Amino acid sequence: MSAPFSISADFIADHNARLDGATTEDYHALERTLTRRGIDAEALVRKVTEFGVAIPTWGVGTGGTRFARFPGPGEPRNVFEKIDDCAVIHQLARATPAVSPHLPWDKVDDNAALREKAAAHGLAFDAVNSNTFQDQPGQALSYKFGSLSHTDKAVRDQAVAHNIESIEIGRKLGSKALTVWIADGSNFAGQSSLTKVLDRYIDAMREIVAALPADWRVFLEHKFFEPAFYSTVIPDWGTSFAAAQELGPKAYCLVDLGHHAPNVNIEQIVARLVRFKKLAGFHFNDSRYGDDDLDTGSVDPFRLFLVFNELIDAERRKAEGFAPAYMIDQSHNVTDPIESLMQSAIELQRAYAQALIVDRAALEAAQETNDALGAHLELKRAFTTDVSPLLAAARLRTGGAIAPIAAYRASGYRAQRAKERPAVAGTSAGIV
Amino acid sequence: MSAPFSISADFIADHNARLDGATTEDYHALERTLTRRGIDAEALVRKVTEFGVAIPTWGVGTGGTRFARFPGPGEPRNVFEKIDDCAVIHQLARATPAVSPHLPWDKVDDNAALREKAAAHGLAFDAVNSNTFQDQPGQALSYKFGSLSHTDKAVRDQAVAHNIESIEIGRKLGSKALTVWIADGSNFAGQSSLTKVLDRYIDAMREIVAALPADWRVFLEHKFFEPAFYSTVIPDWGTSFAAAQELGPKAYCLVDLGHHAPNVNIEQIVARLVRFKKLAGFHFNDSRYGDDDLDTGSVDPFRLFLVFNELIDAERRKAEGFAPAYMIDQSHNVTDPIESLMQSAIELQRAYAQALIVDRAALEAAQETNDALGAHLELKRAFTTDVSPLLAAARLRTGGAIAPIAAYRASGYRAQRAKERPAVAGTSAGIV
Amino acid sequence: MSAPFSISADFIADHNARLDGATTEDYHALERTLTRRGIDAEALVRKVTEFGVAIPTWGVGTGGTRFARFPGPGEPRNVFEKIDDCAVIHQLARATPAVSPHLPWDKVDDNAALREKAAAHGLAFDAVNSNTFQDQPGQALSYKFGSLSHTDKAVRDQAVAHNIESIEIGRKLGSKALTVWIADGSNFAGQSSLTKVLDRYIDAMREIVAALPADWRVFLEHKFFEPAFYSTVIPDWGTSFAAAQELGPKAYCLVDLGHHAPNVNIEQIVARLVRFKKLAGFHFNDSRYGDDDLDTGSVDPFRLFLVFNELIDAERRKAEGFAPAYMIDQSHNVTDPIESLMQSAIELQRAYAQALIVDRAALEAAQETNDALGAHLELKRAFTTDVSPLLAAARLRTGGAIAPIAAYRASGYRAQRAKERPAVAGTSAGIV
């Protein structure tokens, strides 16, 4: 078997050469504008190059809905091939230096080999994701009526054991955190005791927390609805927070941008979790209706900026215990996932850079004097600034592509992979 | 092969015998109360026995979510077995004399045999449902990017041809209507021209309308979101109505209770469609978040009553063109679908009977004098009346079971079917 | 001046005499049905007679919207007249033995006289409500940009002082709790520091908590939005809970049924607050869109039942610290508030009685075996039971009216009051 296709550094350099002149001109114009506002563009570029977000292994497959899944060509068939795809994303866009594994799908015999392969591409392993929302072939007990909150202790034990095994695998891969999302809930008023399910969840989580290595954290992921449609055991940040408190100092609350009730102010939830020292981090995506899993920043880019505005605020004032983990969590039904993930990482960098150029002294001064419009316009001035040239500069200086999607399309990567990876009927990726 | 298991009339009679005394006592008490309010209980029982709602063939299978499907034992493997299950539902609960087929899944070689089998169980065929939201094995062109509104005329033609074939099959089964729901939409702002997709949809629908037999109607089904999460081609009753107008007098608008934006007043939409002479009928279910497909009346029974209140109002004033079709459209993940469908049919009868006992003269008098609370309490008095004994009486008099779920459980039907129908791996029902 | 009009016990007795026969017949029929289900109807009647909910003083005035207020005839012009209206509500419907004062509107020179007058009508004083959402004539500093969370310490001090004065007045009236709702929030992203406003709120609340008498509690009332439309300082139960924890054992979280995001499962929030020992109690009303302040049980009566189902569950298992306070909080724009409040109290009794007749052993058995439909139908059986005769019996036995609204209308109370209380131009009631 021949070596799998890869994109060469020369190819990227050639591609960049054609765009370099315009990019540089735009960058210098932006630099002049920022200088006038007292902002050091070069320092910003450095900050952006240091920004990183993880990609979950399921992210490089094509997700679906309950109605259908329309797979694309050349989908990765196992975690090693997923690493290949994650590698090209990071190679071109230079913003995704980590991979988040999903168990049991990413279970392999040789975790050391997997870790080594990732490292060879400059990729580390971030938080491990367990799964108790689906039944696996050969699984002893079903999760049809719940997992960590199930009425039957044997089912809860099975789910706990899976999470502990996930920690063990994560330890071998170099992860430092476990993310727990459960699908547990009910479809009928009365189906479950709303109180007992939570008690059972907390008790089961205690066992998982007890199994965490000393330097690990556990991330509780709440979700408003789906797949349960009457009640969900961990439906909101309030329940997540109260549970995390009971579970102690290793337990934190993860924010997925699509897991909230309609109209909720997500940036304020972020501020609250920072204030109460329980922010775990993020699953980034975008949504209008629910857990839409649309591409990050594609529906409401201003909201994404406002989330980063809170993060920069917390960073600046050195909020106690503030160390958020970042992951992209999208479901790609109508795009090539590699393209979507590159673009999403860029949108995150954009929001991050825009939040960095907010004039915080002016903002605070306006807030203190109740100059509502003045304060708002400080945020808006940052948000309307086009930082694209700055992001391109960050990529260029770290060996990435000025125009990652154009470069990717020109490379023929997908077509090559499609030859190497014949379609497997009925393959379904795990989705959180 | 031995004859498939069935529930005997004797079994039902025995079961009823044990409950008859209490049921009769409660019925007579209710009769006295209603008499005092000037209502003829016996006439009500007759109206209830005449009420019928269709069951879709996919309804007797277990639905799932994008996260998992947890099949139950003894699921029907083809449309003939689905008819068996629909038959037992009607046998016990006496409220579902029709079946709504779903194509291509219910395509058979011998439609006459299918029709005959259904008729032998006292079942007719109601509106046919086409499907262009999934790709079928061997299908020439994919619906990944749409069907009736696709940019490619060849895809649209394929979808039109499928609908015309569905009409043809429906004609053989004795149906008189085609229900068209398309999953077409987009996941990104800009992905589609919001205008052109609708133009193409209307053009394609014109061809389908042209193929309708003279005594057929077509039902346009709108849906707020899912599986598309940025825009949906037919997302609301306004678009459905405007399209139905362009499509002419055979086109009507179908209301699915779970296909609306949050907080929308559904009974008012029903009133509007009646007012503008375009109400096709209903897909009944219940929901809190979106297209939850929960059991009818399980989340908001007062809303269901208010919908029926509009229907009775329209019937009483002989609203022009008022002839709604009724179907249950639920996805049963945590119950035996036979039980859920029997109970849902009963909940529909309950809402219907409660709407019938509204004192409409008193209601109108209160409305005319702006006695807001007085008018409201006329509705509430009907809604809080426990009509259960009346519904039991209707079942009893037509050979059904006083307590259909208890009788069903006692019959052992599911366990018998589970023996006759071994589980098929990966079977997935079509879902609208 | 002649004595103000009142409704005599004889008048009520006469009115009841005409309805007694039918009421008794219906009651006995219900008693027989309940007996068959193992339920003691007489014990239920006793429970219902012990149920009580408070009426806020602003509740007997006509509320309005930002667009208009349409006052009704005979509105009370001061707290003494409000007590008169509260008295007639309790006289007829026998479910509202307490009044909740609202300051500064209910401030009087002689609190002892006010307390005595209420006591003469059998009314006690429940939780005191402070107000810092409006500026009062002569107020030194404005709440335009906030109160307890204002950037200016002088404004916060003024708001704290008002709350402490409210406690002092409440003490004189016999109250045991202070309810604090603040309108603080922002209308622009950036207007406020989302973190600092909460810090300031908590600091200010600490001073108020420190001023509470030993046997008092303070109720934090959250609200999703309005009058602030970008962010609200205490927008959700999560923030309320986290703040209550910081404020210590006297601080509890109040649930207003209309203060939640769309689609939120309110009964689950109730269960969570019970589980985490921080449920203060309720402001009852109903809503579809936001803080609609519609009549209790008028939009979603099943939801109200499910809330009571959680309360009975907590009571039965003697949940630690469970002692909820009940108040009706509605804004009556199109009805006579006396009628609406009587009916709302009855709807609360109805939900309470229905929750009491749930067969909890059967419910729990179904839950434990994941019989989702069976568990649900236990709740539905209770909800569809018409307990009206039982509620009428409870009123009858305590001297109230079988049909309170009919009796009230027949009494001519409003017309008499309209003569005694000429309309005051521009009077506006305080609204929470």
Next chain:
Amino acid sequence: MSAPFSISADFIADHNARLDGATTEDYHALERTLTRRGIDAEALVRKVTEFGVAIPTWGVGTGGTRFARFPGPGEPRNVFEKIDDCAVIHQLARATPAVSPHLPWDKVDDNAALREKAAAHGLAFDAVNSNTFQDQPGQALSYKFGSLSHTDKAVRDQAVAHNIESIEIGRKLGSKALTVWIADGSNFAGQSSLTKVLDRYIDAMREIVAALPADWRVFLEHKFFEPAFYSTVIPDWGTSFAAAQELGPKAYCLVDLGHHAPNVNIEQIVARLVRFKKLAGFHFNDSRYGDDDLDTGSVDPFRLFLVFNELIDAERRKAEGFAPAYMIDQSHNVTDPIESLMQSAIELQRAYAQALIVDRAALEAAQETNDALGAHLELKRAFTTDVSPLLAAARLRTGGAIAPIAAYRASGYRAQRAKERPAVAGTSAGIV
């Protein structure tokens, strides 16, 4: 009395002089970037200078909520003073050449003088707004239970007469359209016949339509909820559209950005109304929860851009009957309304300019080939372009201020007006 304060052209020129260098540098940098993309910056500047949006007379007052109104200093006390404020907004920001009157508040003895005063400031009169949501002093019949849809014909006649008088006044002022928003609806299920209220509304509107001059249009404004909280007569675009059809070719549907159900895709509603030839125009503002009346573009600027994207699309393809009217409709509670209105006009120009630079050929090509991400990125490229220098250039060339808010603050306008206009107790502006 001395002449009222005004801002001189010299003052503006001086203010601009200090900012001119940086503005010009940024403009030229943007010009170079746009040139590379094949876009003529100068042509864009011209288009922007031609863009205009109306200000409603109530917009220059401070709005409030049902909880409180916090007036600002120097509020205009009558329509002549309102014109003064509108004039300074247009003088500085050069984007609001029209005023939309609100009756009966703007009723004057001498309409010719009013028109002349406006003209002297370069202001014309746009669509007239009637009001039947409040009772006016001395009004014969109350709108408490509705206006155009009231059960009482006399009330409907009064509301029709007010609308006809509004047309008459508008005619004198040079308007060409009447906007009709009614607050009619209900707070209780059953309070109104959902059908009859609409019939009465349509009948009443027919009389108003009949009174329109030949060259006038009438705009129907729908609203999801508030001040009615159970049902609203014209709650959605579907009802508005169906009513407009019955009312004939002069009736169009107005879109207010805050009058929709949660999560609704507003740009698609715009596309639908264009498609069905019934788009009247817009009331611009922003909102998260309902009719929040927040500043345009302050909550979701991407949505505003997408609305303009549809408008440019319609303009380019010369959609039949496409002639939208633009008005800002905000309620300013925490800002100086003059500042907010200037900024809102600029945000509208921003969205307009960004929509103009979308590469429509590339967009269409991507759409046709189902390149979902490619199509989306065409929109995003336009949206992330910082067109601020271009908007500043447009203001500069037409005599406005480069930085309108800074110039306004420096001018001392509000402080001067506060001296000229002493506060009037209890003044309340009419709000739509």
